[in-house]
Amino acid sequence: MALAGLGLLFFLLPLAGLIVRAPWNQAVGAITSPETATALELSLFCSLAATAIALVLGIPLALVLSRTTGNLRRLMRALTTLPMVLPPVVGGVALLLAFGRRGLVGSFLYQAFGIQIPFTTAAAVMAETFVAMPFLVIAVEGGLRSLDPRYEEAARALGARGWMVFARVTLPLLRPAIFSGAVLCWARALGEFGATITFAGNFPGRTQTVPVAVYVALETRPDSAIILSLILLAVSLAILVGMRDRWLGPPL
Amino acid sequence: MTRRLVVLAAFLLVVGCGGQSGGANATSTPSQTTLTVFAASSLKPAFDKVGARLQATKNVVPTFNYAGTQTLTGQLQQGAPGDVFASADTAHMTTLQNAGLVSGSAKIFAHNSLEIAVSKGNPKGIHTLADLSRAGLVVVLADPSVPAGKYAQQALAKAQVTVHPASLELQVTGVLTKVALGEADAGIVYVSDIVTSGKVDGVTIPDSQNVIADYPVAVLKAAQNAAGAQAFIDLVLSSDGQTILKAAGFQGV
Numbered sequence: 001m002a003l004a005g006l007g008l009l010f011f012l013l014p015l016a017g018l019i020v021r022a023p024w025n026q027a028v029g030a031i032t033s034p035e036t037a038t039a040l041e042l043s044l045f046c047s048l049a050a051t052a053i054a055l056v057l058g059i060p061l062a063l064v065l066s067r068t069t070g071n072l073r074r075l076m077r078a079l080t081t082l083p084m085v086l087p088p089v090v091g092g093v094a095l096l097l098a099f100g101r102r103g104l105v106g107s108f109l110y111q112a113f114g115i116q117i118p119f120t121t122a123a124a125v126m127a128e129t130f131v132a133m134p135f136l137v138i139a140v141e142g143g144l145r146s147l148d149p150r151y152e153e154a155a156r157a158l159g160a161r162g163w164m165v166f167a168r169v170t171l172p173l174l175r176p177a178i179f180s181g182a183v184l185c186w187a188r189a190l191g192e193f194g195a196t197i198t199f200a201g202n203f204p205g206r207t208q209t210v211p212v213a214v215y216v217a218l219e220t221r222p223d224s225a226i227i228l229s230l231i232l233l234a235v236s237l238a239i240l241v242g243m244r245d246r247w248l249g250p251p252l
Numbered sequence: 253m254t255r256r257l258v259v260l261a262a263f264l265l266v267v268g269c270g271g272q273s274g275g276a277n278a279t280s281t282p283s284q285t286t287l288t289v290f291a292a293s294s295l296k297p298a299f300d301k302v303g304a305r306l307q308a309t310k311n312v313v314p315t316f317n318y319a320g321t322q323t324l325t326g327q328l329q330q331g332a333p334g335d336v337f338a339s340a341d342t343a344h345m346t347t348l349q350n351a352g353l354v355s356g357s358a359k360i361f362a363h364n365s366l367e368i369a370v371s372k373g374n375p376k377g378i379h380t381l382a383d384l385s386r387a388g389l390v391v392v393l394a395d396p397s398v399p400a401g402k403y404a405q406q407a408l409a410k411a412q413v414t415v416h417p418a419s420l421e422l423q424v425t426g427v428l429t430k431v432a433l434g435e436a437d438a439g440i441v442y443v444s445d446i447v448t449s450g451k452v453d454g455v456t457i458p459d460s461q462n463v464i465a466d467y468p469v470a471v472l473k474a475a476q477n478a479a480g481a482q483a484f485i486d487l488v489l490s491s492d493g494q495t496i497l498k499a500a501g502f503q504g505v
Contacts, residue, residue: 119419
């Protein structure tokens with residue numbers, strides 16, 4: 001009991017620190033300052049774009065994952081969840097070596113089309129997608145596995161084709177899992193720092209998302225850093241409260 | 253299950269205690285001490301060697317925390333424990349002195365100047381700071397909150413050149429990495445970075461446009477090992493230390 005209290009306190013104190021030390025009288029000024037507003041706008045765009053990409057690529061991936069078995073499944077699952085356990089900076093380096101100007105794929109893009117991904121907003125979106133998509137895939141796969149296969153069988157027995165079954169039966173049943181997965185994915189994307197700073201760099205309005213701005217501001221404008229941190233904290237808290245116990249687990 | 257947990261807990265306890273009571277003393281001679289050095293990231297190649305020398309001669313084992321000077325300053329202001337602070341500019345040292353965190357006076361132990369880092373062989377033909385403003389060139393600088401970024405701004409201002417950087421890296425080694433990986437065509441870094449990197453070529457910036465960086469070092473007030481800290485600083489200032497710094501591309505004092 002005492003240990004549980006200690007554990008809770010360990011989570012609570014950093015939050016209390018932020019709230020107590022926040023320069024509340026300057027909060028409005030800090031939020032509306034151009035630097036903060038730019039970072040917030042960029043973060044909102046990047047995290048939503050990352051979530052959209054994760055939805056488009058992640059749902060099919062979850063479908064395939066839920067329908068494979070054995071070693072192949074284990075391998076694919078390890079690959080999809082790797083970014084969850086990989087230090088984000090390492091993810092950023094890996095992205096550079098793959099999509100950088102001299103990277104595996106990036107060198108082709110650069111030579112053929114003159115496209116350079118690093119240092120662009122696209123790079124920030126990619127970094128966030130890389131780190132956040134596993135959350136969506138895991139949630140949707142969990143939803144798929146807990147799905148009663150009889151619904152799909154019934155639909156098929158009634159003559160529906162594969163795509164029809166998916167669109168009319170599977171997808172609606174999956175809605176809660178997709179929703180909670182997408183929200184978690186979005187929250188993770190919003191907080192992404194390591195992969196972004198490594199792969200996309202730091203430039204206000206282009207790649208300086210809120211977490212990067214917090215890091216930069218910590219030394220020069222500590223008040224702005226605290227206010228930005230509080231905004232991220234409020235968003236995370238709102239998400240967790242809003243999701244209650246639906247997160248990560250299959251919908252009950 | 254419960255029993256297994258108990259065994260695990262007991263094991264962890266034993267290991268934990270062993271670590272505490274054993275530690276540095278059990279595995280080494282009693283006179284050996286440890287030292288924590290907060291150093292600007294540009295100092296890494298030189299200080300790693302100075303550290304090895306210190307360990308060999310004075311039996312002091314230094315641990316280095318290399319990061320952007322502004323990051324280190326922030327950490328120390330928040331109470332991070334350290335014995336020595338070596339900064340890439342005098343401004344951040346002054347900040348810590350004003351905060352009452354520095355013991356005694358700070359000593360300048362090295363100078364550094366700026367150079368343009370370009371890919372091996374200089375394929376883009378960059379010869380002056382003015383070339384950095386060319387369209388289509390990917391230039392990376394350090395953030396102005398980082399000493400190297402502040403110096404780069406000063407140099408560009410002296411040369412009256414406006415650059416549109418692709419990224420403002422949070423430490424000078426970030427600039428170097430981006431050029432070394434070929435993601436950036438050019439970046440402004442320290443001469444010492446280019447000397448020790450080996451993966452980029454340097455383009456000299458003339459003295460009239462260049463900025464001389466002063467590197468001060470000081471013992472921190474919170475030092476656990478003040479004697480070791482002084483030994484480290486003495487070594488840095490000695491002819492041995494200066495030789496190491498010069499070999500790493502710094503200018504001696």
